[in-house]
Amino acid sequence: MAEDITYYAIVDDFSSRDEPAGVLRRIRRDGGLRDELFGRDLEWKFSSLLYSAERGDTQYKFHPVTEKEAMQIVDRIRRDAAASD
Amino acid sequence: MPIDRPAEDDTPRASPESPAADTPSVAEHETPDRVACALKYRETVDAAYREYQDAREWDEAVPLLREAWENHEKRWTYPERTGPAVHPEVPGAWRGDGGRYLAPDANAEVVHSCARIREVGETVITPAMRRIEAEDPDRHLAGLEYRLKGEDRLKEKVSERLQLRPELSPDQVLSAVPDAVRFTFVYPEERYAEGVRGDLTRLHAKGFELADPLKNSWMDEQYKGINSRWRNSESGQLFEVQFHTRASFEAKQLTHPAYERIRNPETSDDERAELENLQRQVGEKIPIPPGAAEIEDHPREERDG
Numbered sequence: 001m002a003e004d005i006t007y008y009a010i011v012d013d014f015s016s017r018d019e020p021a022g023v024l025r026r027i028r029r030d031g032g033l034r035d036e037l038f039g040r041d042l043e044w045k046f047s048s049l050l051y052s053a054e055r056g057d058t059q060y061k062f063h064p065v066t067e068k069e070a071m072q073i074v075d076r077i078r079r080d081a082a083a084s085d
Numbered sequence: 086m087p088i089d090r091p092a093e094d095d096t097p098r099a100s101p102e103s104p105a106a107d108t109p110s111v112a113e114h115e116t117p118d119r120v121a122c123a124l125k126y127r128e129t130v131d132a133a134y135r136e137y138q139d140a141r142e143w144d145e146a147v148p149l150l151r152e153a154w155e156n157h158e159k160r161w162t163y164p165e166r167t168g169p170a171v172h173p174e175v176p177g178a179w180r181g182d183g184g185r186y187l188a189p190d191a192n193a194e195v196v197h198s199c200a201r202i203r204e205v206g207e208t209v210i211t212p213a214m215r216r217i218e219a220e221d222p223d224r225h226l227a228g229l230e231y232r233l234k235g236e237d238r239l240k241e242k243v244s245e246r247l248q249l250r251p252e253l254s255p256d257q258v259l260s261a262v263p264d265a266v267r268f269t270f271v272y273p274e275e276r277y278a279e280g281v282r283g284d285l286t287r288l289h290a291k292g293f294e295l296a297d298p299l300k301n302s303w304m305d306e307q308y309k310g311i312n313s314r315w316r317n318s319e320s321g322q323l324f325e326v327q328f329h330t331r332a333s334f335e336a337k338q339l340t341h342p343a344y345e346r347i348r349n350p351e352t353s354d355d356e357r358a359e360l361e362n363l364q365r366q367v368g369e370k371i372p373i374p375p376g377a378a379e380i381e382d383h384p385r386e387e388r389d390g
Contacts, residue, residue: 032358039249046350048245048350051348056300059262059263
């Protein structure tokens with residue numbers, strides 16, 4: 001099954017490119033398209049944020065990142081979640 | 086409506102073989118003022134003709150694009166949205182499509198904040214935007230009846246954004262949503278760049294602050310236009326101003342149902358890819374107004390006079 005995943009760092013008013021608010025992945029698989037966000041519930045879940053940005057929404061900036069960089073953001077979210085528990 | 090357009094060059098011209106070939110052209114006998122005037126006229130007519138041609142091409146494309154959407158709807162059934170409902174087990178909670186949810190406290194906070202946004206939108210921002218609109222009869226505010234985003238759509242946004250930022254309060258999340266109050270200017274194609282720059286100046290002159298750099302999407306595939314996020318400094322309320330041509334505004338309306346499906350978590354991945362393709366097809370047909378892609382933030386020196 002051909003699968004192509006692009007990762008994006010999400011930056012909002014309260015975050016920066018160096019410390020993004022979160023991470024999103026765009027998955028293209030055999031003619032299908034799906035975006036997922038790694039949330040504070042520590043799961044990848046559907047997200048419409050990038051679709052909205054592509055339609056002009058100005059609230060979030062999306063910066064393409066490597067898988068390695070994306071996993072570093074994921075790890076940080078896990079650590080933050082553990083610390084707040 | 087066809088436009089009376091002069092041929093490529095109306096100046097009588099002798100053929101190379103003709104004895105008159107060495108004689109000066111009519112233009113050379115003209116006074117500089119008349120030549121400048123003729124050139125200006127030519128420029129105006131050419132611009133009007135370009136706009137007419139672009140508009141005709143777009144108008145011809147619209148029925149085909151509508152048909153493509155109708156075919157899509159036939160191929161992909163879409164359950165009627167019953168609308169967001171109150172959570173059946175938790176009084177006061179809110180539930181939207183695809184499991185979007187707000188707990189009772191969060192829901193109450195959003196309802197309260199929405200009332201405040203409506204008040205600022207209606208008593209401060211909308212009257213100012215109407216005054217700005219009145220300053221230039223060549224363009225208008227379109228879809229003004231939709232200037233306030235619906236409460237359920239705002240709840241959807243808050244619930245999704247809380248997924249990213251659970252440490253924020255619903256009110257904080259809502260205060261960062263740029264388009265709870267939104268406006269759209271629609272310009273004639275040939276006057277687009279000049280018109281947008283004029284309105285940026287007017288918005289600044291009314292005391293609004295640009296909260297972000299302009300988002301210029303004229304070279305993007307899925308959507309064309311310029312979106313901007315402004316702040317009313319007194320209340321801190323954000324609002325959005327979009328800058329469109331007739332075609333880009335119509336395209337936005339045309340693709341709205343596709344966008345609704347794209348952002349619905351219940352839409353299948355296969356259909357979503359087709360919807361994206363459909364939006365791209367529409368985007369390709371939108372004429373790009375002269376100078377639109379180069380519009381950036383208003384230079385500060387111009388802004389501050």
